[in-house]
Amino acid sequence: MPGMPDQPALTLYGFWRSMAAYRVRVALALKGLAAEEIALDLDAGDQFAPDFLALNPEGAVPALVGPGRPPLTQSMAILEYLEERYPDPPLLPADLYGRARVRSLAALIVSDTHPLIVPRVREYLAETAGFDEAALNAWRAHWVGRGLTAMEARLAGSPETGVFCHGDAVTFADICLGNLGVAAHTVGFDLGQVPTVARIIATCREIDAFAKAHPMRQRGAPPAAA
Ligand SMILES: N[C@@H](CCC(=O)N[C@@H](CS)C(=O)NCC(=O)O)C(=O)O
Known part of the structure; x- marks a missing residue:
């Protein structure tokens, strides 16, 4: 290996x-x-x-x-x-404020968006709360869209945003944004609505580590679901 x-x-x-x-x-x-x-x-x-x-x-x-x-x-x-x-290469900024900002951006996705769309939540909505397929899709699109829109507001309005979410180096925030970008594709969210987010996701996709981690490149992915 x-x-x-x-x-x-x-x-x-x-x-x-x-x-x-x-x-x-x-x-x-x-x-x-x-x-x-x-x-x-x-x-x-x-x-x-x-x-x-x-x-x-x-x-x-x-x-x-x-x-x-x-x-x-x-x-x-x-x-x-x-x-x-393994501190090298660093995925958090060197300064305290920068690290807090990056963790805050990551938490918007990891803590406030992703948990709403995991299988166990979707299963509960379908089996206990009576959601049909259309309602489930609307639920997922709503929360993914809300997460992306909030990220756009955070990133577009901040002088700390650079090539990536924080300055010009990849951080935890970009890793989290990258997977929200995959979710955006799944729910049909038009990234044109969130130009800063779209730009950063596109930049990340050029990086081998992001490209190879893409769900569609993993074992078990259905060939037709791209
Ligand atoms: N906060 C956890 C989330 C873990 C999580 O919910 N993972 C999902 C897949 S993305 C899962 O395994 N779900 C199983 C289920 O919901 O039954 C983390 O960041 O690791």
């Missing part, structure tokens, strides 16, 4: 469509780290298999397993771990 010469063997439990696994995949690649990926099928309920629940009792991906320690879960905790353990 290619990667840093003396890096420990890493195993990433993911799912081709998972936004949270995408974040870890991009961060690993940007840090030059290799991980073997075990592909779960969340649509088939693999996240509730006893073997996987032993790794993450929450029943969610990603989980990152390394030698000699329990699994790490929660994508942003994993990113923070990678950042401290």
Whole structure:
């Protein structure tokens, strides 16, 4: 497995469509780290298999397993771990305010947008709250659109925004924005409405680490769903 010469063997439990696994995949690649990926099928309920629940009792991906320690879960905790353990290249700014701004932008997506569209929420809406397919699609489009619009307002209105979300280097915020861009495509959101967001997503897509992490390039992705 290619990667840093003396890096420990890493195993990433993911799912081709998972936004949270995408974040870890991009961060690993940007840090030059290799991980073997075990592909779960969340649509088939693999996240509730006893073997996987032993790794993450929450029943969610990603989980990152390394030698000699329990699994790490929660994508942003994993990113923070990678950042401290492998600081080069940095994915957070050097200054305190910059780090807080980047984490704030990331949280808008990771904490306030993504949780509303995960499978367990969609399943609850369908099975308990009576949502049909159209209502589910409207729900997902609403929250993805709201997240993208809020990101546009944050980014377009800030002097700290540069080539990327914060200045001219990739940070956690771009990793999170990249996967919201994938969700935008899924719900048919026109990125023309959010030009700053669209520009940054397009710039990120030119970077190998982002391109290779794209859901449609993962094992398990349906060939026709591009
Ligand atoms: N906040 C968590 C989110 C984890 C999460 O919900 N992952 C989704 C896939 S993107 C999942 O495994 N969902 C399983 C389910 O909802 O049943 C993180 O960032 O790691």
